[in-house]
Amino acid sequence: VSLTAAVSNKSFPAKFKFGTATASYQIEGAWNEDGKGENIWDRLTHTNATAVKNSDNGDVACDSYHKYKEDVRLLKHLGVKVYRFSISWSRILPTGFTNKVNQPGIQYYKNLIKELLDNGIEPMATLYHWDLPQPLQDIGGWPNELLADHFANYARVCFKAFGDSVKTWLTFNEAKQTCQQGYGSATMAPLIKSPGVADYLCTYTVLKAHAKAWHIYDDEFRGKQRGRVSTVVDSDWYEPASNSTSDMEAAETRRQFTFGLYANAIFLGNWPQVVIDRVDYRSENEGYAKSRLPKFTKQEIDYIRGTHDFMGFNTYTTSLVCKIEEPTFNETDYEFDMGSNAFQDPTWEATNSTWLKIVPWGARKFLNWIKNTYNNPEIIITENGVSDAGLLKDDARIHYYTEYLSAILEAIHTDKVHVSGYMAWSLLDNYEWLAGYTEKFGLYHVDFSSPNRTRTAKKSVDFYKKIVATHCLVDKCVTSGWSLFRV
Numbered sequence: 001v002s003l004t005a006a007v008s009n010k011s012f013p014a015k016f017k018f019g020t021a022t023a024s025y026q027i028e029g030a031w032n033e034d035g036k037g038e039n040i041w042d043r044l045t046h047t048n049a050t051a052v053k054n055s056d057n058g059d060v061a062c063d064s065y066h067k068y069k070e071d072v073r074l075l076k077h078l079g080v081k082v083y084r085f086s087i088s089w090s091r092i093l094p095t096g097f098t099n100k101v102n103q104p105g106i107q108y109y110k111n112l113i114k115e116l117l118d119n120g121i122e123p124m125a126t127l128y129h130w131d132l133p134q135p136l137q138d139i140g141g142w143p144n145e146l147l148a149d150h151f152a153n154y155a156r157v158c159f160k161a162f163g164d165s166v167k168t169w170l171t172f173n174e175a176k177q178t179c180q181q182g183y184g185s186a187t188m189a190p191l192i193k194s195p196g197v198a199d200y201l202c203t204y205t206v207l208k209a210h211a212k213a214w215h216i217y218d219d220e221f222r223g224k225q226r227g228r229v230s231t232v233v234d235s236d237w238y239e240p241a242s243n244s245t246s247d248m249e250a251a252e253t254r255r256q257f258t259f260g261l262y263a264n265a266i267f268l269g270n271w272p273q274v275v276i277d278r279v280d281y282r283s284e285n286e287g288y289a290k291s292r293l294p295k296f297t298k299q300e301i302d303y304i305r306g307t308h309d310f311m312g313f314n315t316y317t318t319s320l321v322c323k324i325e326e327p328t329f330n331e332t333d334y335e336f337d338m339g340s341n342a343f344q345d346p347t348w349e350a351t352n353s354t355w356l357k358i359v360p361w362g363a364r365k366f367l368n369w370i371k372n373t374y375n376n377p378e379i380i381i382t383e384n385g386v387s388d389a390g391l392l393k394d395d396a397r398i399h400y401y402t403e404y405l406s407a408i409l410e411a412i413h414t415d416k417v418h419v420s421g422y423m424a425w426s427l428l429d430n431y432e433w434l435a436g437y438t439e440k441f442g443l444y445h446v447d448f449s450s451p452n453r454t455r456t457a458k459k460s461v462d463f464y465k466k467i468v469a470t471h472c473l474v475d476k477c478v479t480s481g482w483s484l485f486r487v
């Protein structure tokens, strides 16, 4: 199918908000400046450097701590309405605890927020984008349910310090990566390998932490500040590898173990039933005294349910799913709990990240699944983007955005999914976790070999700027309102 045939000629609603997204550890640098405390990515990259490609670290990254005014100039040039960034917990609370508040850290984010507002750009702040203060990891990290209270106290400090200007808050970015990769498969800091055990304990704490923060905002700040709080959930879209009943069920089970594990308690109440059933069943057969899945009390279920003002949704790619024979019970693994294999069709277009294939129809299906599963919530796409090796003539990125934005337009207009915003990942090439600086997601190229960290617009900047200005992917868009054609 030629590109043009696939591109939607519908337009994004007038009130639709375009933006870009970044995260503190990936762009800020200044890892130990002005009183900032050590976080788990500082610890990992300084003590286990070879875990990261080329032993790259975020000590300087894009140096946005010093160059944030330049970053805001780039946002202004793009014409975006919103900028999604994350707050570094250890810059605000160096030990993670509220007994030490770091004023220069508070001031940095106040300066960034003021620069955004002075340029007519709305700040959208994520409280936690994976950079846990090391002292909290030293007491067990997210599997320690006491962290729910420490996170809630940190959230209160942020609501108080920034809530007069920040009206859209996200508690956690992709808690799945924090839990399944950080404490399960050891493919994210703090690189703990405890699949099927610590990952569920992490999720249990994170859901309670999110709910406490939401209730603090609802009880103590919403009346005065009139903002909104939610969380960001991510996953691949899981498509059955065949239309056999077993593959269809396996795909739905996998959606519940990945996306549902983080969304169900907040949008419907409690863990997904299939998760409870399968983890209890396997735990018993593996000989555990009690299930590996911690259980919410009735009060906790009621406390967590409804703690959302919209849904933050990160979508990148799709995987096929097929049912597997029930694995033997002599090994515990989150993958075995799911009871399926996920893989990608080798004919799908590849990118510079092995896990990321270009599958726009998956994004449309995912949006429809969210609509049908969680009672049609307002969805803000808080991340979507693609990696390459960093060339300036990034036609593949233009292709990716065209295809995904086209799929989103169909979801909005044809499928009536309520999508209200879209943040392109990312404004800048930045630190891509264990891939270091080898996988580039930016609309702007960053020269990491220069102390200036020079930003250079890629070809996709003009492409995205035009879409932000016209709300349209083609030259002439059909608007569904009173005028048939927008001239």
Ligand SMILES: O=S(=O)(O)CCCN1CCN(CCO[C@@H]2O[C@H](CO)[C@@H](O)[C@H](O)[C@H]2O)CC1
Residues within 6 Å of the ligand: 023, 026, 173, 174, 177, 187, 234, 314, 316, 354, 355, 383, 425, 431, 432, 433, 441
């Ligand atoms: O193949 S491996 O298993 O060996 C390594 C997997 C690495 N994961 C893949 C999934 N990705 C989810 C999206 O992660 C999001 O998207 C961006 C791009 O990744 C990140 O930079 C953002 O911080 C994150 O919010 C996070 C990184």
